[in-house]
Structure formats: C-alpha cells, structure tokens
Amino acid sequence: MSKRKNPIKRKKDSATNEKEGIVQIVMSKYFEKKKEEQQETIKSTQNDINNSIETTNVVKKRRKIVNKDGNDQKWEPAHWKEHWNNILAMRITNKHLEPRGCDTIGDTITDEKVRRLHILVSLMLSSQTKDTMTIAAMDRLLEHEFTVQYALDIDVDQLAKIIYPVGFWRRKAQYIKDTCQILRDKYNDDIPNTIETLCALPGVGPKMAYLTMDFAWKCNQGIGVDVHVHRISHRLHWLPYDTKTPEQTRLALESWIPRDLWNQINHNIVRFGQTQCLPVHPRCSTCLNRYICPASTSEDTKKTAKQKI
Structure with a gap:
C-alpha cells in the first residue's frame, strides 16, 4: 500500500521553492547590477589611465633637450624675445585701436569685494x-549698482x-545668479x-580663473x-609641439616662458591679436615681426627669403 504525501508538507515545499526562486531572481539582479558597476568602474579607471598616459606623453615632449655638447637646455622658440619686444612696441603704436578690456573693470569701484x-x-x-559688448554689459550692471545682493x-x-x-x-544670467x-x-x-x-x-x-587671480587678486x-x-602661439611657433586645447597650450607655454611674464602674456597677446595679428587677413606687411614670424604673409618677407636663397 503506497503512502500518500502530506498535502500540508507539499504546500510548504511549494512555498519554499517559490521563495527560493524569488531570492534567486533578486540575487541574480543584484549581481548583474554589481557587475555593471564593476564594468563602469573599470571603464572609468581605464579612462583615467589613458588620460594619465596622455598627460605623461605631453610632459615627455616638454622635457629638456640635450645640446650636441651634452649640456641640458630648456626648449625655447627661435626669436621669441624679439617677438615679445616687437609686440610690446606695436601695442604702443596701435593703442588707439584697442578696445577696453576686462583688466580695466572695477577701476572706479572703491569696495574691494564689489570690485x-x-x-x-x-x-x-x-x-x-x-570686448565691446562685454564692457557695455558691465557698464549697465555698474549703473544698477550690481552686487551679490542685487544678483540674488x-x-x-x-x-x-x-x-x-x-x-x-x-x-550666463543663470550662471551669475548661481555663482552669487x-x-x-x-x-x-x-x-x-x-x-x-x-x-x-x-x-x-581655467582661463577665467587665471585671469581672475591676476586682475582681482x-x-x-x-x-x-x-x-x-x-x-598666435601657433603662428609664432611658440609651442614645442602641436596643441589642440587651450589647457595644453597653457602647459606648453608655461614650460619655457619665464614666470614673471605669465601675467603679461594674455593681456598683450590679446591686444596684438585684436589690432595686428588678426584671425583672418593679419596685417603682416606692417608687423614688426614680419621678417622673423614663421607664418608671415608679407611680400617683403618673401622677397627677403628669395634673396637669401
């Protein structure tokens, strides 16, 4: 005579199996999520490694070169001192063409925090x-006695x-309110x-931050x-290697430009770029650097080059 299974035990076994199935599903989803998180972490770490490698490669390109006599020498572009002195001289000549810049903001404000x-x-x-639009907007804010409280x-x-x-x-209006x-x-x-x-x-x-530290502090x-x-850094060949971003350009320039000139570079180069070395149709024929600029399009420069050949 066969034994009949206990229906109560059968129900318990069924409930237990159902719970175990739910637990397995939950755990499966949990481990899948963990796996995805691990993959994201690995991906992020790999990106950090790649960025680090890229930065290292950039640094390697900026390391000191060795002369034929074996002495270390920091890389410097040819004629850069002449370039720089000529840029400063042209700023004096083209002063009447220069617009007001952000470095002049706050000259009439006595409260240092507001300035x-x-x-x-x-x-x-x-x-x-x-610059003309920026200055006009700042003049309007000054008329409204712009402060942190005003912005809020x-x-x-x-x-x-x-x-x-x-x-x-x-x-930018939202940025200003959030910043204030x-x-x-x-x-x-x-x-x-x-x-x-x-x-x-x-x-x-970064550009704004460095200029703020200079102008404000x-x-x-x-x-x-x-x-x-x-x-202009590319035009003058002031970079030891091609750069794609402003941050790369900053690092390349700071690798050889004397530190006491860092806070003068932007102000003078920008004015030079606005009045003489224009983005399109630069005024090479009247530029003091036309004979020593690698990017010069001056006819006088071409004639001089042919005569040397």
Whole structure:
C-alpha cells in the first residue's frame, strides 16, 4: 500500500521553492547590477589611465633637450624675445585701436569685494563675446549698482535683459545668479582666491580663473589662454609641439616662458591679436615681426627669403 504525501508538507515545499526562486531572481539582479558597476568602474579607471598616459606623453615632449655638447637646455622658440619686444612696441603704436578690456573693470569701484565681483562677472560674460559688448554689459550692471545682493534679488530674466546681447546671455544670467548664491553661502559675498575654487563656480573655466587671480587678486598663478593666445602661439611657433586645447597650450607655454611674464602674456597677446595679428587677413606687411614670424604673409618677407636663397 503506497503512502500518500502530506498535502500540508507539499504546500510548504511549494512555498519554499517559490521563495527560493524569488531570492534567486533578486540575487541574480543584484549581481548583474554589481557587475555593471564593476564594468563602469573599470571603464572609468581605464579612462583615467589613458588620460594619465596622455598627460605623461605631453610632459615627455616638454622635457629638456640635450645640446650636441651634452649640456641640458630648456626648449625655447627661435626669436621669441624679439617677438615679445616687437609686440610690446606695436601695442604702443596701435593703442588707439584697442578696445577696453576686462583688466580695466572695477577701476572706479572703491569696495574691494564689489570690485573683485565685477572682474569675475566680466570674465564670465567675455566668453564667446567681443570686448565691446562685454564692457557695455558691465557698464549697465555698474549703473544698477550690481552686487551679490542685487544678483540674488533680481529675476533671472531681468538680469538676462541687462547683459544682452553677450553670447549665451540667458545661460550666463543663470550662471551669475548661481555663482552669487555660492559667494553668499561660502565666501561672505567675496570671490574665491584659488584656481580650484574659482573653477568650481558655474560658468568659470581655467582661463577665467587665471585671469581672475591676476586682475582681482593681483596673484600670478598661470597664463590665461584664450583663442588669441592659442592662435598666435601657433603662428609664432611658440609651442614645442602641436596643441589642440587651450589647457595644453597653457602647459606648453608655461614650460619655457619665464614666470614673471605669465601675467603679461594674455593681456598683450590679446591686444596684438585684436589690432595686428588678426584671425583672418593679419596685417603682416606692417608687423614688426614680419621678417622673423614663421607664418608671415608679407611680400617683403618673401622677397627677403628669395634673396637669401
């Protein structure tokens, strides 16, 4: 006579199997998620390694070269001192052509905190914008007695109308409000005084940070590289290797330019690029560097080169 299975035990076994199945599904999903997280971590680590390798390669290219006599010599571009002295001389000649720049912002402001704030905001507005538009927008903010409190009180759309037509004016208006909130919460209505803390502000990049340290805090921390400095550095062959980004250009320039000149590079090169070494149709025929510039298009330079041949 066969034994009949206990129905209660059968139900328990079924419930146990069901629970075990649910647990297996949950654990399976858990391990899948963990696996995905591990893969993301591996991917992120690999990217960091690649970036590190890339940076190392850049550094290697900037290492000292050795002369034939065996002495170490830091790389320097040919004729750079002549280039520099001629640029300074041309700034005097072309002074009447120069627009006002962000370095002149705050000259009439006696409150140091407000002065530094105006310098920072002017640099935030200057991105993708001509100096004339930036200065006009800052003059309007000055008329409204712009401060951190003013930025926090005003509606973002109203602020956007004041700074219009600078490039990306709506986005920059929001950046300014967000930045001023941070200045209120963390810095007692003042601006930060390090490159790292400045770059942590909304809409502030390395170029703005280095120039802010120079103009606002009178502290020489590095070369501010914008489109003019990036372009003209390549034209003059001031770089030991081709660079693709402003940050790479900054590192390359700082590898050989004397540190006491770092805070003079941006201001003078930008003015040179706005008045003489234009992006399109540079005025090579009247440039003092036309005979020693690798990118010169001057007819006089070509004739001189043919005569030497």
